[in-house]
Amino acid sequence: MDLITPFDPWHSKLCTCPKKYTLNPYTGCSFRCLYCYITSYIPKAFEVRRKKDLVRRVSKDLVKLERGALISMSNSSDPYPHMEEEYGDTRRAVGLILSRGFRLLIATKSNLVARDVDLFSRRSCVSMTITTLRVEVSDRLEPFAPSPAKRLETLKLLSESGIETSLRLDPIIHGVNDGDIDDVLDRCSEYVKHVTSSTFKPRADSWARVSRAFPIDPGPYSKRGRVYYLEEEMRRELIEKVRKKCDELGLTFGCCREGCPINDLNTGICDGSGLIAYDPEGLKDAVMKPQNGTE
Numbered sequence: 001m002d003l004i005t006p007f008d009p010w011h012s013k014l015c016t017c018p019k020k021y022t023l024n025p026y027t028g029c030s031f032r033c034l035y036c037y038i039t040s041y042i043p044k045a046f047e048v049r050r051k052k053d054l055v056r057r058v059s060k061d062l063v064k065l066e067r068g069a070l071i072s073m074s075n076s077s078d079p080y081p082h083m084e085e086e087y088g089d090t091r092r093a094v095g096l097i098l099s100r101g102f103r104l105l106i107a108t109k110s111n112l113v114a115r116d117v118d119l120f121s122r123r124s125c126v127s128m129t130i131t132t133l134r135v136e137v138s139d140r141l142e143p144f145a146p147s148p149a150k151r152l153e154t155l156k157l158l159s160e161s162g163i164e165t166s167l168r169l170d171p172i173i174h175g176v177n178d179g180d181i182d183d184v185l186d187r188c189s190e191y192v193k194h195v196t197s198s199t200f201k202p203r204a205d206s207w208a209r210v211s212r213a214f215p216i217d218p219g220p221y222s223k224r225g226r227v228y229y230l231e232e233e234m235r236r237e238l239i240e241k242v243r244k245k246c247d248e249l250g251l252t253f254g255c256c257r258e259g260c261p262i263n264d265l266n267t268g269i270c271d272g273s274g275l276i277a278y279d280p281e282g283l284k285d286a287v288m289k290p291q292n293g294t295e
């Protein structure tokens with residue numbers, strides 16, 4: 001496999017995701033979120049680069065995957081960086097993946113995803129990240145990402161178009177956006193069926209960026225390996241708050257890498273992929289050639 005690779009090949013005990021693959025149509029991300037973890041392993045992480053020959057390479061990889069496999073896009077970049085508007089690489093990859101009968105989970109912060117509404121099907125789900133609706137916070141925390149209002153509007157548009165959508169309320173940062181949980185969930189609940197959430201687990205670089213911009217208290221954090229964790233009791237309290245609100249709003253819930261057993265807090269598949277129709281035949285309603293604008 002070249003560009004589509006197994007997600008979590010190390011089978012981390014913390015990961016409750018179903019078996020899936022990952023594809024990053026671009027290298028790096030232009031949204032420069034302060035809490036972003038990709039800076040710990042991608043050189044020049046905030047400079048987006050196109051991937052050479054993307055469509056041919058994705059096409060070759062798809063031939064090797066089992067029918068109906070779940071592909072997550074993206075985990076080390078946003079699949080809709082600013083340059084996607086000009087190049088349409090992600091659009092071509094989406095068209096190819098869905099036209100060949102695979103399942104697709106898109107994780108983004110961009111309203112540009114709505115451009116591709118004609119490509120999405122019952123085998124896809126769009127997971128939109130919204131960490132706060134206060135623009136004065138998001139402007140500092142996610143300085144080059146589309147505004148929360150645009151993201152909310154996009155969720156509305158997608159759900160009204162019959163596309164499965166979920167919300168990522170992630171990360172929750174103690175002292176920064178932990179007071180926004182109810183507000184974000186109240187405003188999004190009409191447009192999503194599932195919520196994924198997790199607390200901020202920074203490495204040294206993301207800790208430095210966030211703590212320069214916000215007066216966060218390092219007291220309740222401790223380091224395990226290269227990662228800082230908020231005290232377990234505080235993490236659980238925050239995650240339980242999200243779960244409780246989801247219960248009230250009739251949304252399924254999953255937490256991400258908190259170490260809480262799945263049967264304990266999760267009421268749905270953690271990443272939201274439970275909303276995607278599982279069609280083992282895979283190709284029943286697939287279009288076997290790329291759709292308009294995707295070739």
Ligand code: SF4
Pocket residue numbers: 029030031032033035036037038076077078109145
């Ligand atoms: S959108 Fe995601 S990948 Fe891009 S900078 Fe923000 S956290 Fe990192």
